[in-house]
Amino acid sequence: MQHMVPTIVGSVQNMLEKWSYHEGKEIDVHEEFRILTSDVLSKTAFGSSYVEGQKIFEKLGRLLSLVTANNLRVDLPIIGKLLNYYTNSEADELEKEIRESFMQIIRKRIEKKDSGELNYYGSDYLGLLVAANQETDEEKKVTIDTLIDECKTAYFAGQDTTMALLSWVIFVLAIHTDWQEKARKEVFDLFDDKHPTTSDNNLAKMKIMTMIVNETFRLYPPALTLRRLVPCEVRLGKILLPPQSHIVIPTLVGHTDPQIWGEDVHVFRPDRFAEGVAKAATNTNVFLPFGMGPRICVAQNFAGTEAKLALSMILQRYSFSLSPSYVHCPIQSFSVFPQQGIPIIIHKL
Numbered sequence: 001m002q003h004m005v006p007t008i009v010g011s012v013q014n015m016l017e018k019w020s021y022h023e024g025k026e027i028d029v030h031e032e033f034r035i036l037t038s039d040v041l042s043k044t045a046f047g048s049s050y051v052e053g054q055k056i057f058e059k060l061g062r063l064l065s066l067v068t069a070n071n072l073r074v075d076l077p078i079i080g081k082l083l084n085y086y087t088n089s090e091a092d093e094l095e096k097e098i099r100e101s102f103m104q105i106i107r108k109r110i111e112k113k114d115s116g117e118l119n120y121y122g123s124d125y126l127g128l129l130v131a132a133n134q135e136t137d138e139e140k141k142v143t144i145d146t147l148i149d150e151c152k153t154a155y156f157a158g159q160d161t162t163m164a165l166l167s168w169v170i171f172v173l174a175i176h177t178d179w180q181e182k183a184r185k186e187v188f189d190l191f192d193d194k195h196p197t198t199s200d201n202n203l204a205k206m207k208i209m210t211m212i213v214n215e216t217f218r219l220y221p222p223a224l225t226l227r228r229l230v231p232c233e234v235r236l237g238k239i240l241l242p243p244q245s246h247i248v249i250p251t252l253v254g255h256t257d258p259q260i261w262g263e264d265v266h267v268f269r270p271d272r273f274a275e276g277v278a279k280a281a282t283n284t285n286v287f288l289p290f291g292m293g294p295r296i297c298v299a300q301n302f303a304g305t306e307a308k309l310a311l312s313m314i315l316q317r318y319s320f321s322l323s324p325s326y327v328h329c330p331i332q333s334f335s336v337f338p339q340q341g342i343p344i345i346i347h348k349l
């Protein structure tokens with residue numbers, strides 16, 4: 001994790017350089033975080049930059065909106081058939097293009113190894129996957145289709161969610177300026193005006209920031225549902241689940257149950273997490289921002305580090321308030337995101 005910190009800090013610095021032209025003015029942080037999280041993920045997981053990864057992100061985003069539209073589609077005779085035909089063929093075309101884009105990145109990585117530019121396939125996520133694909137032991141080998149699927153998952157799962165988290169944290173801090181001040185004080189106490197680092201376990205010492213992030217996760221969980229497919233007949237308490245049942249776990253329901261969190265469940269109150277997650281409610285097994293069990297998010301530490309570094313660097317430079325043009329309209333796509341963006345006004349400290 002530590003070796004990725006300079007890359008993340010560099011990407012945040014690039015973003016903040018752009019912000020310097022918006023001081024005293026409005027800026028849509030949701031859009032800013034789209035670029036930041038795409039750049040960080042492209043560089044740390046795939047060894048490329050946002051510019052190279054941009055085409056893939058755009059195509060995956062388009063594919064996602066087609067899939068979402070298809071899921072929500074109302075079947076109409078004739079028109080429905082035409083729409084469906086159009087949508088499916090566009091989705092197929094996109095799938096092909098996305099596959100080709102990943103193949104280019106993969107080929108480039110293999111060439112680097114073969115030409116001696118890299119000793120191995122690289123220590124990032126892509127490097128580990130390519131190494132598994134080049135494995136000569138057939139039992140350990142990962143097929144090219146699996147490799148591409150894993151790349152798609154990481155792109156989707158890694159970018160959209162972190163962008164949503166950062167956006168909602170800035171949103172709540174722009175409204176609750178007392179918590180913005182507390183977080184800023186903690187950042188200055190730990191790092192002064194220097195770049196934040198992970199040395200001395202610094203990020204783990206960020207108590208206020210962790211409380212704010214957890215409370216934001218509770219109210220705005222990027223993943224609104226967790227899903228499981230039941231492989232064989234299973235008894236769950238009094239319910240017998242047949243094989244191939246789909247289970248949907250609605251995270252927000254558990255996160256906003258007054259019997260678990262108290263009557264102030266809809267109030268932004270980070271101090272409920274003051275004693276850690278376990279003591280924040282009567283049953284914190286329902287707190288599932290990263291899921292649970294064997295399929296829990298593989299990158300929760302990475303996401304937490306990226307978010308804390310970016311938020312710290314923003315708090316070191318700017319105070320911010322919500323723009324009057326903001327419209328509260330959270331909507332679910334892959335993650336829950338602010339449909340009209342998050343316009344804030346930034347003031348240099």
Ligand code: HEM
Nearest residue numbers: 157158161162165222223290291292295296297298299303
């Ligand atoms: C704030 C940021 C993030 C949130 C809230 C989040 C949340 C989640 C959730 C809820 C799941 C499903 C867990 C389950 O079903 O039990 C998941 C899975 C996953 N996440 Fe994340 N995630 C985040 C960031 C990332 C990042 C940055 C990456 C990659 C670099 C990533 C990669 C993955 C992968 C590959 C899986 C699938 C794991 C599996 O099926 O075994 N996530 N994430």
